Amino acid sequence: MHTRLSAVVVDAADLDSESSFWHRLLGGSMTKTVTHHFLHVDGFPVIVIQHATGHVPPQWPNGVSQQMHVDLTTDDTAAADERVLGAGGRRLRPSDDAGASARHTGSRVYASPAGHPFCIRST
Template identity: 65%
Template sequence: MTITLSAVIVDAADLESESFFWHRILGGTIHKTPTHHFLRIAGSPVVVIQQAPEHVPPQWPDGRSQQMHVDLSVDDLAAADRLAVEAGARRLRPLGDKALSATGSGVYASPAGHPFCMRAS
């Protein structure tokens, strides 16, 4: 038996801002329906942004559970940080945080509040 990951589903009250963000970060192509935006990236599972009008963003790490998060490998953390913030990400840890230099990673939230990390590869 083989099980493969075919898609990652992300809830968002605002489909446009959340799909713009992930498209800007990951590239690929978007197919839009009224309730879902499908981001297809060569060699990766589909990222589906799902309309969720009542979506309440996680308040991680100091409140409501993060539910899940995504880790992204990057070859230039400073450039990836700039791109993420320009695309609408919010830093959950300051870039100068000791954890960044110790772990080679940054911690962020997408426009809908979904946490993700970018780690130097």
Template identity: 60%
Template sequence: MADTKKADTTVNITLSSVIIDAADPESEGAFWQRLLGGSITRTPTHHFIQAPGFPVLVIQAAPGHAAPHWPDGTSQQLHLDFAVDDLATADRTAVEAGASRLRPTDAVPPDSRKGSRVYASPAGHPFCLRTV
């Protein structure tokens, strides 16, 4: 009879970074650094944003990158959700940093401190701000 006992294959896996493609890593990296804070380290092909409480966010140069046409078109490719304690303040911060509001633009009043909203980064990557 064959030994059916499995070897211990448990491994500790943690998220160390999130990589985002962008045709213009300078503007995309500057956007995420303004939104999340922290520091940015630049190389010719990558920008590394290190913000407190987040894994490293890496903006990778992708000269042929085309923004997704979501929610009304192709797949969104990547989606990040951020918990906030004040939606109105987070909304202003995101828009001032360069985000575009996607939806719902009218479901949550601009001065609301609660709810959620969907945005796109300058390279078109969708993300949400949601109250906790």
């Protein structure tokens, strides 16, 4: 038996905002239904943004656990930071902490519009 990851499913109260964010960040193509938006990006499993009435974003790092997160890699952390913020994401740490973290661990921590934490790590 062979098992492999086929999709990452992201809950969101606002499908358009969340799916637009991931599409702007990763590119690819989008297929939409009333309750799900499917983002297809070469080299990734499908990212499915699923409508979740009453979705409550994680309050990580100072509250409810992050539940799950995605790690992305980049060869230009500064450009990736601009792209994330321009697409509607936000840093989960002040920029000074993000800079110190990037120098120390090679990663920065963000949240999507629906509040889902994710990391961008330098390659």
